[in-house]
Amino acid sequence: MSHAAELPLWAALLVAFLLLLGAGLTLLGAIGLLRLESFYKRVHSPTLGTTWGTGGILLASMLFFSIVESRPVLHELLIAVFVTVTTPVTLMLLARAALFRDRTEKNPEVPTFAAVVERSCEVVARGMNNDEAAEG
Amino acid sequence: MSVTILFWSVTLAQFFLAAAALCCGARLFKGPRAQDRVLALDALYVCAMLLLITFGIRTGSTLYFEAALVISLLGFVSTSALAKFLMRGEVIE
Numbered sequence: 084m085s086h087a088a089e090l091p092l093w094a095a096l097l098v099a100f101l102l103l104l105g106a107g108l109t110l111l112g113a114i115g116l117l118r119l120e121s122f123y124k125r126v127h128s129p130t131l132g133t134t135w136g137t138g139g140i141l142l143a144s145m146l147f148f149s150i151v152e153s154r155p156v157l158h159e160l161l162i163a164v165f166v167t168v169t170t171p172v173t174l175m176l177l178a179r180a181a182l183f184r185d186r187t188e189k190n191p192e193v194p195t196f197a198a199v200v201e202r203s204c205e206v207v208a209r210g211m212n213n214d215e216a217a218e219g
Numbered sequence: 220m221s222v223t224i225l226f227w228s229v230t231l232a233q234f235f236l237a238a239a240a241l242c243c244g245a246r247l248f249k250g251p252r253a254q255d256r257v258l259a260l261d262a263l264y265v266c267a268m269l270l271l272i273t274f275g276i277r278t279g280s281t282l283y284f285e286a287a288l289v290i291s292l293l294g295f296v297s298t299s300a301l302a303k304f305l306m307r308g309e310v311i312e
Binding site: 085086087088090091092094095096098099100102103105106107109110112113114116117122125126129132133136137140141143144147148151156158159161162165166169172173174176177179180181183184 | 220221222224225227228229231232233235236238239240242243245246252253254255257258259261262265266268269272273275276279281284287288291292295298299301302303305306
């Protein structure tokens with residue numbers, strides 16, 4: 084790692100902190116992926132790695148190359164923007180597919196579509212009753 | 220001094236990321252249903268991308284950045300195609 088010899092101490096400490104933050108959060112998310120008990124809980128945990136996990140490591144890389152090459156190196160922003168935009172899209176597609184599969188198999192752990200509609204109608208009716216009580 | 224700090228932090232970060240990739244691999248192997256395996260594959264793509272960026276910091280070359288970008292693109296395409304397959308039974312209708 085002789086290319087890092089001219090790096091000042093504060094920059095090295097900051098890069099080390101960001102790297103360990105990003106890698107630690109990614110590891111935490113992966114452990115959650117391994118240990119949580121249902122798919123709908125597991126689908127949340129890898130997003131630790133795609134938000135601050137990716138963010139920390141990309142910030143560390145940007146800072147490191149900007150100081151070593153003494154010019155702003157910002158192309159890591161491309162990955163950051165891409166990951167931020169695409170992760171919710173893919174995970175919502177995946178969760179909808181899983182919900183569809185569970186409902187077609189009549190899995191008792193997920194609410195049926197009819198139950199969801201019924202409950203939301205109840206909530207709306209309760210809200211309207213509350214409004215009438217407040218007005219009257 | 221800064222070289223030592225950087226060397227050990229990059230090594231530790233790579234160790235963490237490799238452990239994360241192993242966890243994803245275990246879920247990929249174990250996953251009771253297909254959607255768990257697709258989710259684990261998506262997380263594995265992210266781990267591989269981050270590992271490549273830390274390799275870039277270790278060697279001081281920006282060559283690894285392009286590989287990381289391609290991996291993140293492929294991760295998006297493959298996960299959305301697999302989710303579409305799980306939803307409809309075919310990818311292109």
